[in-house]
Amino acid sequence: MLFLFNDRVLTITGNADFxxxxxxxxxxxARYxxxxxxxxxxxxxxxxxNLAAESSQKAAALAWLIASRSTANAILFIAPPKCKRPQEVxxxxxxxxxxxxGSLKAQQDAGRLTSGIINTSVWQSVAA
Structure with a gap:
């Protein structure tokens, strides 16, 4: 399963054990x-x-958690400067x-994926 986590396309192949x-x-x-x-x-x-880039395994596990409780396969989480509480993210x-x-993953693998491409392909399309 492909899942966009901020600026990275992750391949999630796991389950609860993962x-x-x-x-x-x-x-x-079990309960979240x-x-x-x-x-x-x-x-x-x-x-x-920068969790998705710095700790892809944890990002993939969190992505699995979101995917297992929704139909989402793309998430964008941004912490403002001087963030003091998780709810401010x-x-x-x-x-x-x-x-x-798949297109985003191919561009990522080729080293051509940018935040502009992600915004145009995903976030602007969702807002329309």
Whole structure:
């Protein structure tokens, strides 16, 4: 499964065990709602704003958590400067076509994926 996490297209091949092995508590995997999962990502982004690039396994596990509780396959989480609480981390969720995600992944693999391409392909399309 392809999943856009901020500026990275991740390939998620795991399940609950994958998330647990990546450090997500088993209680979270079993009981978290979508809102709880969003808060978990907000907390992680607050601590490490470039999470998808710096810790792709944890990002993939958090992406799995969101995907398993929604139809979203794209998320954007941005911590404002001097963020003091996880709830201050802004976010958007979207469901985009597999064709779009595949195209973004190909561009990422070729080293050509930019935030402008992501904005045009995903976030501006969702807003329209």
């Amino acid at each position: 998330a647990i092995n990546a450090g997500i508590p088993s209680s979270a995997v 709602t979508l809102n709880d999962s969003i808060l978990a990502v907000q907390t992680a982004i607050m601590e490490k704003p 802004g976010f958007r969720l979207a469901t985009v076509s597999l064709t779009t995600l």
